[in-house]
Amino acid sequence: MTNEANDAQPPVGPKTALVTIIGRPSAGKSTFLNTAAGEPVSIVSAIPQTTRNAIRGIVNTSLGQLVFVDTPGYHESNKKMNLKMRNIVADQLSNADAILYILDSTRPCGEEEKLIIDLVSSHAEKLVIAINKIDEINAKPESVRKFLNETLPEFPVKKILEISAKEDKGINEVLKELYEIAPEAPHLYAEEFYTDQEVDFRIAEVIREQAINRLEQEVPHCIYVQIADMEMRTPTKMWCRAFLVVEKESQKGIVIGKGASMIKTIRVESIKALRKIFDYKIDLDLQVKVDKNWRQKDITLDRLLK
Known part of the structure; x- marks a missing residue:
């Protein structure tokens, strides 16, 4: 040798x-x-x-x-x-x-x-x-x-x-x-992956981003997004129903906006952002509802914060 x-x-x-x-x-x-x-x-x-x-x-x-x-x-x-x-x-x-x-x-x-x-x-x-x-x-x-x-x-x-x-x-x-x-270890994900987020989480986060960047004062912190239903209707198109959830009835009108102008803008801009992420179109049905004082509810926080 x-x-x-x-x-x-x-x-x-x-x-x-x-x-x-x-x-x-x-x-x-x-x-x-x-x-x-x-x-x-x-x-x-x-x-x-x-x-x-x-x-x-x-x-x-x-x-x-x-x-x-x-x-x-x-x-x-x-x-x-x-x-x-x-x-x-x-x-x-x-x-x-x-x-x-x-x-x-x-x-x-x-x-x-x-x-x-x-x-x-x-x-x-x-x-x-x-x-x-x-x-x-x-x-x-x-x-x-x-x-x-x-x-x-x-x-x-x-x-x-x-x-x-x-x-x-x-x-x-x-x-x-x-x-x-970094230690020597096998890779955790295939090289084409850039995130491990599930589709519903990514959609919810995109909607929340579009909402909080358009709403003022305390309202952005009072919002979470609930994905109620998702369905692939064709190989290139998904239908999704989502709710922007607020804490108080008074906040609901702010999120909807005059003549539904705010919720429409959030929906349209969310669809545009999602097209940059997914290789299929997403038809978004976006509505607003109230979950009173949700930031004080352990069951809601445990579901949202992981």
Whole structure:
């Protein structure tokens, strides 16, 4: 046997990691996931607390497979719904192979960031940090770095990266750092997959995105979408009945709009968005109904928040 044979390294197997994304509301977690996956996996809105579930997006490259879990924005709140969403975040951290912590460089780092630091500090060996929105005119990444140096003084500088998820800047560098952490393991999904979401969940999220981006004040937070029925009527056309569900009778009229103008717009724009996702047309029957004080009902929250 030659010395060259003795020195040969065993072949490296495929790398696969379950990556939990964590950050404050509106830090850009969903935008990062959609940019990295190259598809609209998670809904995006300027309204905080848009993401309510742990949503998976899958990135396949020559380096391996990263299965991202976009979690609800982590923040201080005693409301029942927000407490349940915080539990979702904590559960995902414990199951992750890697953690991506995204900070917003346009906002000061305060108590909520310290809460997140407390969560991730015990997982430093599998943590990558991304300072987002560096393209914004009021971005202050140096201030974020100072905060991180004070709260995580031993954390490697090379694992703190500056990005613009919206402009697709620095994303590849973040992926490379995550692949460094990823263990050798078989891929969890076929390479053509970019999400594991069921059809009904994706339809509901698209409708909710179109609704919350058109409604004002507290109404977006009072909405969930119920898919009542789906049926493939031809190989290229699905019929779907869905309800936009609100908490109060007074909100019903706001969602319907004058002369049903608002619900019509939400329906039409939802159909347009769904055509970009599915390779068949979706005929959407969209209505509005009331589930009084649903955010206080455990049975409803347990069904919606997973």
